[in-house]
Structures are given as C-alpha cells and as structure tokens.
Amino acid sequence: MIAKRYEPFWKTTALEKMSPAQWESICDGCGKCCLQKLQDDETEEVFYTNLSCHQLNIGSCQCKVYETRQEKVSTCITLTPDQLDEFHWLPDTCSYRVLHETKDLPNWHPLVVGSHKEMIRQGLTVSHYAVNEESVDEEDWETHIIKWVHGMPEPYDIT
Numbered sequence: 001m002i003a004k005r006y007e008p009f010w011k012t013t014a015l016e017k018m019s020p021a022q023w024e025s026i027c028d029g030c031g032k033c034c035l036q037k038l039q040d041d042e043t044e045e046v047f048y049t050n051l052s053c054h055q056l057n058i059g060s061c062q063c064k065v066y067e068t069r070q071e072k073v074s075t076c077i078t079l080t081p082d083q084l085d086e087f088h089w090l091p092d093t094c095s096y097r098v099l100h101e102t103k104d105l106p107n108w109h110p111l112v113v114g115s116h117k118e119m120i121r122q123g124l125t126v127s128h129y130a131v132n133e134e135s136v137d138e139e140d141w142e143t144h145i146i147k148w149v150h151g152m153p154e155p156y157d158i159t
C-alpha cells in the first residue's frame with residue numbers, strides 16, 4: 001500500500017484562514033520586527049536600526065512581556081491577517097512576508113527544520129547584532145540605521 005503524502009498546513013491553508021495557533025507558528029522568532037525603526041518625516045521612508053526594544057531578550061529573541069506587550073510598549077504592533085498587504089515594512093526575510101509573497105516557507109524555518117538551529121547557524125536572528133535601545137541616547141539612533149542585505153544588517157548612512 002502506498003502511504004498518502006500530506007502537505008504541511010502552510011502550503012494548504014491561506015494565511016487569513018489559519019487558526020490562531022497556526023498563525024503564531026509562522027513567526028520564525030527572528031526578532032527583526034522588535035528592532036526600532038525611524039521614519040523620514042518628508043518621504044515617510046522607514047529605516048530599521050539595530051536597536052532592539054528594551055523588552056526583547058536579545059539572547060533568546062523572545063519578548064519578555066509577550067502576553068501584555070501592548071500595555072507595556074504602546075508602539076508594539078501585533079500582526080494580523082487583515083494587514084497582509086501592509087507587510088512590506090517587515091524585513092524581506094520575515095516568514096509572514098515570505099509566505100504571503102511566495103506561498104511557501106524558507107528552508108531554514110523552524111516548522112521545516114524542527115528547531116531554530118538552522119536560523120542560528122545562518123545568523124538569521126537579531127541576537128548576533130542587536131543593541132538594547134536603552135543603552136543609546138535617542139539623538140544618536142540615526143547612527144544605528146541599517147539596511148538589510150540578504151537578511152543580514154549592514155550599516156547605512158542616510159546623510
């Protein structure tokens with residue numbers, strides 16, 4: 001008898017049709033959306049920095065206050081399926097964005113690999129380069145602006 005081959009749920013279920021648990025599991029835990037962003041007043045262009053929200057545990061890339069994050073940090077954004085078309089502000093390696101745009105997950109994703117080991121091996125989490133926002137004066141944040149190159153941060157001088 002030939003065993004039936006089942007496709008994983010992210011290939012058969014659209015993001016907007018996923019259960020809350022499935023939706024949550026798409027987040028790869030890279031921590032990139034927890035980096036502070038600066039916006040140009042005139043062009044509205046958004047720039048990432050390597051400064052992490054003070055509630056991010058940089059080593060594990062876990063939020064220290066996940067259940068109450070929006071009470072603790074008013075600017076914290078919860079991603080929901082109805083914002084799919086606005087995901088362009090997320091880094092291009094964000095798994096929500098990748099799945100929305102390509103209909104598949106990258107081969108390093110924890111749901112594919114079974115753990116975060118491939119992400120860690122490839123340096124795809126912010127733990128290698130994030131700096132706590134509280135350790136830098138806000139007037140110096142511009143010097144921490146980065147651009148993403150193949151998912152990795154490179155210094156970016158906007159002047």
Ligand code: SF4
Nearest residue numbers: 027028030031033094
């Ligand atoms: S950037 Fe995307 S995949 Fe990474 S932690 Fe944020 S929501 Fe999750």
Ligand code: SF4
Nearest residue numbers: 034053055056063076
């Ligand atoms: S409160 Fe938590 S989830 Fe929100 S930006 Fe800060 S670390 Fe990230």
